[in-house]
Each structure stands twice: as C-alpha cells, then as structure tokens.
Amino acid sequence: MSINICRPLIAAAGLVGAIGVATAAYASHGGNEMLAIAANFLLFHAAALVAIGILPGRPLRVSGGVIFLGVALFAGDLAMAALQGHSLFPFAAPTGGTLMILGWLGLSVAAVLRRTPAAS
Numbered sequence: 001m002s003i004n005i006c007r008p009l010i011a012a013a014g015l016v017g018a019i020g021v022a023t024a025a026y027a028s029h030g031g032n033e034m035l036a037i038a039a040n041f042l043l044f045h046a047a048a049l050v051a052i053g054i055l056p057g058r059p060l061r062v063s064g065g066v067i068f069l070g071v072a073l074f075a076g077d078l079a080m081a082a083l084q085g086h087s088l089f090p091f092a093a094p095t096g097g098t099l100m101i102l103g104w105l106g107l108s109v110a111a112v113l114r115r116t117p118a119a120s
Helices: 007-030 033-053 058-084 092-113
Strands: none
Touching (some): 007 058
C-alpha cells in the first residue's frame, strides 16, 4: 500500500512548524504573551497539517489548506500586533480564526462523508 502524500501541505506544515519554533523561542526571551499564543497555534496546527497531508482525499486536503491560511492569518496578526503595534489588516485575526474553524469542520464533514472502496 502506498501513501499519496500531499507535498505542498507537508511543506506548509514544515514552514508553519519552523516559524512556530522561532516564534516560541523569541517569545520565551521577550516574555510576550501574544507571541507565545501565536507560537502555540503554529506548532499545534503544524502537526495537524502533517497528519492531514498524509490522508487520502481531496476534500481533506482542501480543509488542510483552509486551516493553513487560517493559522497564517491568525498567528501572523498576533505577531504583527506584538512586534509592530498594529494588525495585518482589520479583522485579520478573527478571519484567520474563522478559517481555522471552517477548516476543522470541513475535515470532520469530509471524514464522515468519505466513501470507502468496495471490498474485492
């Protein structure tokens, strides 16, 4: 049995994880709570994106892409606010949070509606 890996999603997970580690390290030295929250979101979602990237099925992977966009917006907005004192754009964090929620719900729906191949 071969696994059809979604390389772009795995690459995105690696990027999110690396940025999460760097953000956590920076936050631990500066004591910035918003950066620590951003780092946590990045790290947890990086692991989830790896798992989604190895699951078969386009709907699951679309959900992973939506989660990636959501965590990038959410964590990016928190980091921008912590480091620069302003947001990426109005409602960036809530938009990112909404995208993450929709991605997770999409993952649930895709899993429930997934057709299993007939036994031969």
